[in-house]
Amino acid sequence: MALLGALIITPDTLLIRLSGLEGWPLTTWRGSLIGGSILVAWIGMTGRQIKADLKQMSRAPSLLIMVAFAGNTLCFNFAVVETSIIVVLTALATVPILAAFLSFAILRERTKWRTWLAIIFTMAGVLTVIFNGETAVAAPTGNVFLGSFLGFMTAFCMAVVFVITHRYPHTPVLLAISLGTLSTGLIGFLGTNIDEMMNGSLWVILVMGLIVMPLALSLLTLAPRYTSPTNVSLLMLLEMVLGPFWVWLGTGERPSPIMLFGAAIVLVTLAGYIISTPRTD
Numbered sequence: 158m159a160l161l162g163a164l165i166i167t168p169d170t171l172l173i174r175l176s177g178l179e180g181w182p183l184t185t186w187r188g189s190l191i192g193g194s195i196l197v198a199w200i201g202m203t204g205r206q207i208k209a210d211l212k213q214m215s216r217a218p219s220l221l222i223m224v225a226f227a228g229n230t231l232c233f234n235f236a237v238v239e240t241s242i243i244v245v246l247t248a249l250a251t252v253p254i255l256a257a258f259l260s261f262a263i264l265r266e267r268t269k270w271r272t273w274l275a276i277i278f279t280m281a282g283v284l285t286v287i288f289n290g291e292t293a294v295a296a297p298t299g300n301v302f303l304g305s306f307l308g309f310m311t312a313f314c315m316a317v318v319f320v321i322t323h324r325y326p327h328t329p330v331l332l333a334i335s336l337g338t339l340s341t342g343l344i345g346f347l348g349t350n351i352d353e354m355m356n357g358s359l360w361v362i363l364v365m366g367l368i369v370m371p372l373a374l375s376l377l378t379l380a381p382r383y384t385s386p387t388n389v390s391l392l393m394l395l396e397m398v399l400g401p402f403w404v405w406l407g408t409g410e411r412p413s414p415i416m417l418f419g420a421a422i423v424l425v426t427l428a429g430y431i432i433s434t435p436r437t438d
Contacts, residue, residue, distance in 0.1 A: 159389040162376030165369060167399040170242045171407045172365040173234075178357040180235045181348035186357070188230060188342025190366025191374065195335035198375060202331070210329035218325040219333045222318050226337035226378075229314035231344070232307045240297055240304030242404045243412055246397040247287040248308025250279065250423075253390035255316035260386055264324050271433065272391075278426040279394055285419030286397075292413040315393075318378060319386035326382040334378055391430060398423050 178186065203210055213219050236245045253276050261267075291301075322330050380389045398420045405411040412420070 158376045159380035159384065159392045162373045162380065163392040163395045164399075166373035166377070166393075167396050168403045169365065169369060169373070169396075170237060170246065170400045171403040172361050172369065173237050174242075174404055174408050174410070175361045176357045176365065178238075178362070179353070180238050181345050182354040182357065183238065183345075184231060184234045185342050185345030185349055185354060186362050187234060187366055187370070188338050188340070188345055190342075190362070191230075191370045192335050192337075192339030192342055194367050194371035195331055195338065195375060198371060199329070199331040199335055203329075210332050213327075213329050214332060214336070216328075218321050218328045222321055222328065222330060222333035223337040223340075225314040225317040225321075226334040227340050229311050229318070230338050230341045232311040232314065234341075236304045236307035236311060238297060239299035239307065240301045242410060243286055243401045243416060244301055244304050245308040245311075246400050247283045248305045249312045249315075250283040250394050250397045251309060252312040252316050252319075252393055253279065255313055256319050256386040256390040259316055259320040260323070263320060271430070272385075272388075275391060275426055275430040279391065279423050282419040282422030282426070283394075283397065285422065286412070286416045289413055289415045289419075292416070295408060295410040316386065316390065319381045319389055322378060323381040323386045330378050330382075331375060334374060391427060394423055394427060398427075 173183065176183065176186075199210075200207065214223075233245075233249075236248070239245075257272065257276065287305075318330075318334070322328065377389060377393065401410075401412050401416075401420075
């Protein structure tokens with residue numbers, strides 16, 4: 158589930174670029190469409206448990222997931238329009254470290270040595286990319302530090318969602334993330350208007366908001382019920398590797414050779430980690 162979700166989400170940043178939207182209209186569209194789609198999926202999958210799930214939304218785990226996912230959505234949307242994709246996604250790559258730390262600090266869950274080793278190597282690749290991020294071509298000219306900070310906050314919020322989902326597997330996670338995402342759509346209306354929202358490419362917005370993101374987020378947020386949050390986070394690093402390549406092919410925003418080297422480190426490490434997991438666990 159985590160691998161499939163991670164692969165599906167990789168073209169998301171390209172779709173954001175092709176949509177032609179800025180922060181507030183982007184937030185309104187993504188919050189409304191993604192949140193609404195996941196809510197419909199929850200209704201279809203839940204059946205007779207709808208009332209029980211709604212009652213759980215007053216409990217702390219559900220509320221924390223809802224708030225964390227709202228923060229994740231807001232921070233990511235504004236990070237992507239602020240600076241280059243490579244900077245945002247490398248900041249997002251801190252999810253495994255944050256998930257491992259939160260799992261240890263909150264769940265008292267031991268993290269295997271090979272997981273820490275994988276994190277070390279993946280972060281080496283991430284740092285190789287981020288310290289050469291200024292060579293990105295055709296990227297937004299906003300504040301790189303602000304974009305990096307928003308990317309880091311996106312990672313923190315995602316790590317919180319993974320850890321809580323793993324600790325409380327019976328939490329109605331799809332309902333929580335749908336309500337959290339929908340709330341960002343409502344917030345987005347405060348900073349935009351219909352004219353700005355219609356300036357983008359409608360077909361791209363619909364594909365992004367009704368197909369790609371709802372499916373990917375549903376898989377990624379359900380996966381921690383069955384495996385460690387750190388494992389899910391490591392697989393999400395595929396977005397950091399593949400996302401910039403899709404953007405490169407679609408818009409010309411491209412990494413330098415040294416960035417490709419860093420991405421190769423991450424790919425090789427992830428491949429070895431995934432192959433070794435069923436043999437040792």
